[in-house]
Amino acid sequence: MKRVAALLLSTALAGCQAVPGEGPLAGAIVADAGQSGAEIGRKNATVFDIVDVNGQSARLVSDYVSSTLNRRFGIGGGVGRVVIGVGDALKVSIFEAGSDGLFSTQDSKQTSIDLVVQPDGKAAIPYVGSVQFAGLTLEQARQEILEALKQKAVEPDVIVTSMSTASRNVTVSGAVGKSSVVPLSLVDETINEVIAKAGGPVAQPYETYVTLVRGKKTGTVLLKSIIENPSENIHVKPGDQIFVARDPRRFTILGAVKANQRVEFGANDLNLLEAMGLAGGGSDYALDMKGYFIFRYEEPDVVMSLLGRERFNEMLRKGMNTDSQGRYPIVYRFDMSKPDSLIVGQTFPIKNRDVIYASRHPSVDFSKFLNFVAQPVGIANSGFSIADNINSINN
The missing domain is CATH 3.10.560.10 (Outer membrane lipoprotein wza domain like)
Structure with missing residues (x-):
């Protein structure tokens, strides 16, 4: 039984590296930031950089206007230049000075013709024939018809009106x-x-x-x-x-919080503090106050302004790539242990599909390790008691 207890204890000690945890610690995130896949030992790892948020960087992000x-x-x-197109409906009004012209009578000196521009871009007008309309402005079409009527009608004049614009x-x-x-x-x-x-x-x-x-x-x-x-x-x-x-805007909150969940904005704007309050806040006993992070794909103009051109180019050389919309992966870090974080947090905007991650304190893993070790040690103590009882009976 003593051997069994010793074996259980050694197993617990060997398993200290396997203590479970909810996501990476703040130190692990900071360690991977700014590193290439080769530098962190994962060839296809996503390359990102980290930005410590203060009043200046928060204003830069907040003031950015997407275009x-x-x-x-x-x-x-x-x-620009509006032209007639195929399918457009036009009204061509032709006027003549005389009362016995092609388009005039004693009762009226004008005739109105309704037409639709055909797939070949043309439409027919009596005594004129097919006229090319597609690609012409209304004034150009008017001049074309007027020129064709000068030798046929009595002092003609023409007005071309657009009735509908299917094109x-x-x-x-x-x-x-x-x-x-x-x-x-x-x-x-x-x-x-x-x-x-x-x-x-x-x-x-x-x-x-x-x-x-x-x-x-x-x-x-x-x-x-x-x-x-x-x-x-x-x-x-x-x-x-x-x-x-x-598509209601949402953010996801993970880590040492009351509940891992996806939360709708439900408002026109949302800042970090409002988002944390909306999600129920962090866990009082597990949270690392220096380990608030926002994972985001950010607009290239913002990333370049935050990192500076030299650092930005360095990250590109290390393999930082964009998503399908041309945005770069960036991680914002907040230190909520500082009093001014409550001011900065009010000016930092949360965006659609942001991931807010609250890192647990390193002591949480140590506490889990102690609990993990305590279980086999307790079994071992029971084993020692049983062995002592057996020895007493045998004696």
Whole structure:
């Protein structure tokens, strides 16, 4: 029995490296930050850097204004040169000075002709024949018809009016009042105006995402950003596709907290302290106050500003890569043991799909180890008592 007890004790000591834990300690996160996969011994490890958050860095992150749509598509200079296209409905009004002309009578000196531009870009007008409309402005079309009538009609004049613009449609679908094919007018129209024509968004701007597809380019931005940043409210163009989706913003909280969970923002904005309160806060007995982290894929402009160009280029050489949206992995660290952290935490914004990780204190693992060891030691003590009792009986 003494041998059994000794064996159990040695097994417990050998297993000290296998003490379970909930996620990495703060020291492990800091140790891996800024290291390449080869340097940390994992070839395909994600390379990231760490930023200690203070008042200055918090303001930099908070003041950043995303310009996804403007950067990708450009707000442009308005609608530019508006031309007639295939499928457009036009009204051609022809006037003559005389009362016995081709298009005039004693009762009326004008004739109106309704036409639709055909797939070949042309439409027929009596006594003129087929006229090329597609690619021309209304004024150019007017001049074409007028020139063709000068030798046929009596002092003719022409007015060309656009009745509908099938060639200038934009498709709006998704979480809007009514999915629609919206015809563009001849004046500037922005994303917000086109969405309004489709009945407007059905959800709050802070949980509504707008995706614009133009040719082979795609860009997605929060409707809230379009409203707050006018440069994102770009002009739409014929053929654009706009998809509106309701996707409540969420963050995930893990580690030494009351509960590991995914939490909806439920508000227009959310800072770190509000997020922690919304999730129930950390565990009083297990939390490392110096080990609050936010794991995020951050915009390249922000990462470069936080790290500096030299450090940023160094991280690229070490293998730091972007996600599908061109953002870089970054970890923000907060020291909640400092009084000003309660001020800084109010200015640091939480973003959609952030992961807030509260590291446990190193003493937690030591306590687990002691409990782990105590179990076989207790068994061993029982074994010693049994062995002593057996020896007493034998004697």
